[in-house]
Amino acid sequence: MQQFFQQLSDGLVLGALYALIALGYTMVYGIVQLINFAHGEIFMVGAFGGYTLYHYVLPSSLPSGIALLLVLLVAMLTSALLAAFVERVAYRPLRNAPRLAPLITAIGVSIALQESIRLFYPNGSVGKPFPQLFPRGTVDLGGVTLTYVDLFVISLALVLMLTLRTFVFRSATGRAMRATAQDPDTARLMGVDTDRIIVITFVLGGLLAGAAGVLQGMIASPIDFKIGFIAGLKAFTAAVLGGIGNITGAVLGGFTLGIVEALATQYVPNGSALKDSFAFVVLVLVLVFRPTGLLGESVRSRA
Amino acid sequence: MTAALLDRVATSAERLRSHGTRLSPSLAAAAFVLVVVGTNLPWATFSGFPGLMSLALYPAGSRIYVLALAPALALVAVRFSRRRQAGLAATLALLAVVVQTIIAIARDGGGLVNVSVGAWVTLLGALLGVAAFVALPDDGAPLPRSWPVLPALVEALAVVFAVAASLALLVYALDVEAPSQFVGFLLALGGGLVALNRLGLFEWLGALYARRQALTLVLMAAAAVTFPFTQGGSSYWLRVAANVGVFAAAAIGLNVVVGLAGLLDLGYIAFFGVGAYVAALYGNAGLGPSRGHLPFLAVIVLGALVSGLVGVLIGAPTLRLRGDYLAIVTLGFGEIFHTLVNTYDAYTGGPNGLSNIPDLRQGSFDFGLPHTVFGVELAGFANYYYLELVLVALVMFVFARLNASRIGRAWVAIREDELAASAMGINTVSYKLLAFGIGATLAGASGTVQAHVATQVSPDSFVFLQSVFLLAAVVLGGMGTVPGAVVGAAILIAVPEKLRAFSDYRLLLFGLLLVILMRFRPEGMIPSRRRQREFHDADGADALSAPPGSAVA
Secondary structure (H helix, E strand, C coil): CCHHHHHHHHHHHHHEEHHHEHHHHHHHHHHCCCCCHHHHHHHHHHHHHHHHHHHHHCCCCCCHHHHHHHHHHHHHHHHHHHHHHHHEEEEEEHHCCCCHHHHHHHHHHHHHHHHHHHHHCCCCCCECCCCCCHHHHEHHHHHEHHHHHHHHHHHHHHHHHHHHHHHHHHHHHHHHHHHHHHHHHHHCCCCCCHHHHHHHHHHHHHHHHHHHHHHHHCCCCCEECHHHHHHHHHHHHHHHHHHCCCHHHHHHHHHHHHHHHHHHHHHCCCCCCCHHHHHHHHHHHHHHHCCCCCCCCCCCCCC | HHHHHHHHHHHHHHHHHHHHHHHHHHHHHHHHHHHHHHHHHCCCCCCCCCCCCCCCCCCCCHHHHHHHHHHHHHHHHCEECCCHHHHHHHHHHHHHHHHHHHHHHHHHHHHHHHHHHHHHHHHHHHHHHHHHHHHHHCEEECCCCCCCCCCCHHHHHHHHHHHHHHHHHHHHHHHHCCCHHHHHHHHHHHHHHHHHHHCHHHHHHHHEEEEEEEHHHHHHHHHHHHHHHHHHHCCCCHHHHHHHHHHHHHHHHHHHHHHCCCCCCCCCCHHHHHHHHHHHHHCCCCCCCCCCCCCCCHHHHHHHHHHHHHHHHHHHHHHCCHHHHHHHHHHHHHHHHHHHHCCHHHCHHHCEEEEECCCCCCCCCCCCEEEECCCCECCCHHHHHHHHHHHHHHHHHHHHHHHHHHHHHHHHHHHHCCHHHHHCCHHHHHHHHHHCCCCCCHHHHHHHHHHHCCCEECHHHHHHHHHHHHHHHHHHCCCCHHHHHHHHHHHHHHHHHHHHHHHHHHHHHHHHHHHHHHHHHCCCCCCHHHHHHCCCCCCCHHHHCCCCCCCCC
């Protein structure tokens, strides 16, 4: 039983990470109906941005709390800028192209970003040990051990998600985003600059992905150019699981997927070798039995 | 301030344009002289650079490509629209070849001092050439909407010439040894093709092909059959060609799924892998549990059937989904296949895969041994090459018949608008399942051959990137056309083979290629006419009013 709760809490940590990345997928999908295949790579580049700052720029005498804050900020900015850039250069010209075209472009962007890091980052094909800036230590909750880092990951993820939720549901820009997601043409008639809203959506997704990149570095240290691929797929699964286009759903889907994965790794025979396959099994099951996801309204098929 | 400056730049550009008609011919003539003189002077101060660049009066290597592009300068004297675009394409390619060669010489020789006078003269000529076309106004008579039908003999000769020229270019390209020279060749070829395309050559060839289909096909088949005889018993390029065949067959299969039915399958390589493992386990390697083995033809059929069955099993629950969900689910299945093969290693050999798969044997005929035909010794790989040729021809036939059938039209209808298609009485799920199953079957069949060509199978040959590779072949060649997939596969396999020096950048270039293609030529190199109209909706009035006989290149 104790083991069960340990897996459950590990799943929560993993789930927080998936949820942060899934939000980027779900917001972009909600607005432009594009599976932003490169989102996983945007997360990965964010992690590298943070690593670069720490490794090459910051003086080592800096207190680790300030360093962590700066690393986090730079990672978020890197991802956000990259996301905006990719939108501008690769996706916007294809706004009215047949559906398949932007999806194929997204795959191309994803590969190009991975390979750029591998080839052009100094010694990029080797994993980078991510700086451990948070105090080590564990909390014991009735037999279940959580590290301080675990708690930090979960709480930072929750704070960011709540901030996003407030932004989307309380601010004027958030309202414009929701309007664009509902009906871009009508939103434009109402005076919403939809191009700007789309960029903002990509930027928001990038900010969260960059933060997730740092958290990933904190819980699974060496970061390399490949971390975005699997993480991106799982986050997409989380987004679909929660109901794509639905912000609360992405969070719920992220945590659910994290927990399912942690439990399955423990209890399915040969589970740790199959670790990365569970997400796909979940994805297929969801799509077959409840294609709208846990919280999804009906998925409108807008051609 | 800035606005005023911009205004002045704009007016002077405008003035330059209006003087262009007078200015351009002299610029082009000067450029031509400089290029011809420059290519006959030495380009490098040291000997040993590929193409004998240190010799005067001996244009070889990249200097040949520069000279071959130079006649395009004459386009300033021809008055018809698009001459400016064609000329720009050719002169920019010329400039690119010169610059690229200068960089290569400087790199090999250790600095720009080792670049000799000829290169600089040619560079100046190239710049003048580009200027000549930049200054040229875009006027003149438009290209004819439909091409005149020439006498049968002339058209037949043109077809023969086009096929022979392609074959000669191919054989020549394979012979270019130095990577730097090959890059120059690609630049020149690319620029030349774009220029010719602007001049309407490919539209004409397309129309010609439509009228002389049988002749073209026979000639192409003949060219394909003679290819091994040009290789002098060496097996290197035959091995590459056999690989092209394997991937072309799989790419055509993927084209059924992506190009015709519009279903993006990102785990397609898994079906290919199923075929390969079936061949390794039950072919004459006999690595399966029973240790027995089946004759080759039975293995192909078995591999195709098993793969098709897997395709239907995967497709049945997922094909109800919208297109982009399907992409992710198929990707997931591809990864699951990889993980399963990796993990359950009782028969699959786990991460090590299965190696030492022997050559194919059919009766007493061993595919691994060289054979002498008509007094010419053909290396062992010629057998696989011919086998692939048969397989590709078969797959092409299946594709062409499907495309022209009621089924093909149903697929296209589904691709265009699923809702409308089902309202027209098409059972969309079963038709999509059919496309998925046929695609998987074709992939399985080519997978069985691949196991023998590569002599081994391992999980790492069947990963996501391989699926993207096949997709890139389809997209590059042209979605929904038969020659497209073959050309795409040939380019994506043969060109990296030539550019081994840059092999580290292969994937990066793939990724960028996909992005750039989708942006500028989403219909691919050899588009189907339907596709081209779909992708160029805005300027579509032109395409829609084209007479039915005129194919689009």
